[in-house]
Amino acid sequence: MIKIEKIAVVGAGSMGSGIVEVASKAGCKVFVWDPNPAQEQLFKSITKHLDKLAEKGKWDSNKSQEVLNSIQWIDRLESIPPCDLIIEAIPEKLELKVNTFQTLEAHQPETTILASNTSSLSIAGIAGGLAKPQRFLGLHFFNPAFIMPLVEVVPGIATQATLADELSELMRAWGKIPVVAKDTPGFIVNRVARPFYGEAIRMVEEGIATPEEIDHAMKSLGGFKMGPFELMDFIGHDVNFAVTESVYAAFWNDPRYKPSFAQKRLVEAGRLGRKSGQGFYTYVDGQAQNQAVTENPQRDQRIFERILVMLMNEAIDARFWNIASAKDLDLAMTKGVNYPKGLLQWADEWGAQKVYDLMLGLHQRYNEDRYRPSPLIADTLHSQTNFYNEL
Numbered sequence: 001m002i003k004i005e006k007i008a009v010v011g012a013g014s015m016g017s018g019i020v021e022v023a024s025k026a027g028c029k030v031f032v033w034d035p036n037p038a039q040e041q042l043f044k045s046i047t048k049h050l051d052k053l054a055e056k057g058k059w060d061s062n063k064s065q066e067v068l069n070s071i072q073w074i075d076r077l078e079s080i081p082p083c084d085l086i087i088e089a090i091p092e093k094l095e096l097k098v099n100t101f102q103t104l105e106a107h108q109p110e111t112t113i114l115a116s117n118t119s120s121l122s123i124a125g126i127a128g129g130l131a132k133p134q135r136f137l138g139l140h141f142f143n144p145a146f147i148m149p150l151v152e153v154v155p156g157i158a159t160q161a162t163l164a165d166e167l168s169e170l171m172r173a174w175g176k177i178p179v180v181a182k183d184t185p186g187f188i189v190n191r192v193a194r195p196f197y198g199e200a201i202r203m204v205e206e207g208i209a210t211p212e213e214i215d216h217a218m219k220s221l222g223g224f225k226m227g228p229f230e231l232m233d234f235i236g237h238d239v240n241f242a243v244t245e246s247v248y249a250a251f252w253n254d255p256r257y258k259p260s261f262a263q264k265r266l267v268e269a270g271r272l273g274r275k276s277g278q279g280f281y282t283y284v285d286g287q288a289q290n291q292a293v294t295e296n297p298q299r300d301q302r303i304f305e306r307i308l309v310m311l312m313n314e315a316i317d318a319r320f321w322n323i324a325s326a327k328d329l330d331l332a333m334t335k336g337v338n339y340p341k342g343l344l345q346w347a348d349e350w351g352a353q354k355v356y357d358l359m360l361g362l363h364q365r366y367n368e369d370r371y372r373p374s375p376l377i378a379d380t381l382h383s384q385t386n387f388y389n390e391l
């Protein structure tokens with residue numbers, strides 16, 4: 001295993017502070033830099049999380065001071081001492097990230113591994129501005145990083161061949177669950193999850209069902225902890241819409257990822273979801289004021305099958321394009337967004353025939369490219385194999 005003892009986190013916002021917490025709890029010396037004086041807030045929030053864990057009996061409070069002592073605030077980017085690994089979590093702007101990495105390259109040893117927590121920029125795009133792109137890769141944590149176990153490890157085309165495996169091993173040592181993803185838009189989770197939102201909104205736009213009915217169907221039949229509308233209201237429509245727009249643009253306007261007018265209007269109207277008191281639902285004292293849903297098993301089944309088959313098609317197509325292994329695709333969705341089951345294993349439970357028939361039905365009805373079935377569905381059907389065919 002590579003020796004990673006000294007690390008730095010650049011950017012101490014929501015993601016950076018969570019990553020500092022993870023690395024310091026794993027026993028690393030952690031240097032932190034942010035242009036804003038966020039030092040007090042950082043130590044406060046880590047102390048609060050450690051105290052909470054200790055209360056629940058999940059943390060030995062005797063170790064808290066040691067963790068806090070291992071974190072050192074640095075005033076200038078150029079003054080970060082030589083590190084084994086530096087993880088960047090600054091705003092999602094290509095030029096800003098490239099400039100920051102160039103400064104780091106100029107002041108760090110050649111051996112320092114540089115990683116970006118970017119959600120939507122390409123790893124090759126950032127690496128293009130670096131002198132040593134072979135030492136650079138994506139390490140995509142999920143929010144909140146100190147709780148969510150998934151980390152997408154994303155090598156770019158210039159990344160040294162062994163680095164993704166080495167960093168995956170490190171993430172395991174930090175108590176995380178790494179998956180390796182190809183450097184394509186949305187990596188795994190932000191790509192495969194799109195239909196959960198997009199297909200749900202489309203059904204409302206078409207007048208097929210209400211947000212309440214769709215949330216009810218996905219929770220009761222699918223076992224999802226939150227329905228699509230509850231989840232979008234929770235994430236915030238500004239954030240969710242921006243991800244959809246960026247994935248759509250990055251795939252050169254592939255209709256599969258087309259954003260919706262319904263969500264755009266919510267953003268324009270400032271109805272950002274739970275945080276603004278109104279999204280698809282209205283919130284009073286943090287409680288959604290949703291309408292009661294009348295029982296209708298057939299309607300629920302139609303809603304559930306349509307959204308789930310679109311999710312399965314997306315996961316199967318990601319497998320078709322070798323975005324990740326079957327195991328990693330399923331792990332990403334269960335550990336990154338808490339899906340009740342991996343989509344490929346779920347598709348195997350349904351069988352390739354049912355997945356194929358449902359996709360074909362949607363494609364024939366709408367005659368839109370959005371509903372094209374992945375070629376891997378027909379391949380799997382004809383070869384009588386499984387989607388999740390590697391263990």
Ligand SMILES: NC(=O)c1ccc[n+]([C@@H]2O[C@H](COP(=O)([O-])OP(=O)(O)OC[C@H]3O[C@@H](n4cnc5c(N)ncnc54)[C@H](O)[C@@H]3O)[C@@H](O)[C@H]2O)c1
Binds near residue numbers: 013120141142
């Ligand atoms: N928030 C999420 O859910 C999430 C999840 C995964 C990945 N990400 C990615 O992580 C990165 C950081 O996101 P975040 O949500 O933590 O953002 P944030 O706004 O909470 O934190 C960004 C930090 O960068 C600092 N900053 C501002 N201007 C800067 C500059 N010019 N140079 C350096 N630092 C600057 C800010 O002071 C702030 O502390 C982004 O690339 C984002 O795409 C975010």
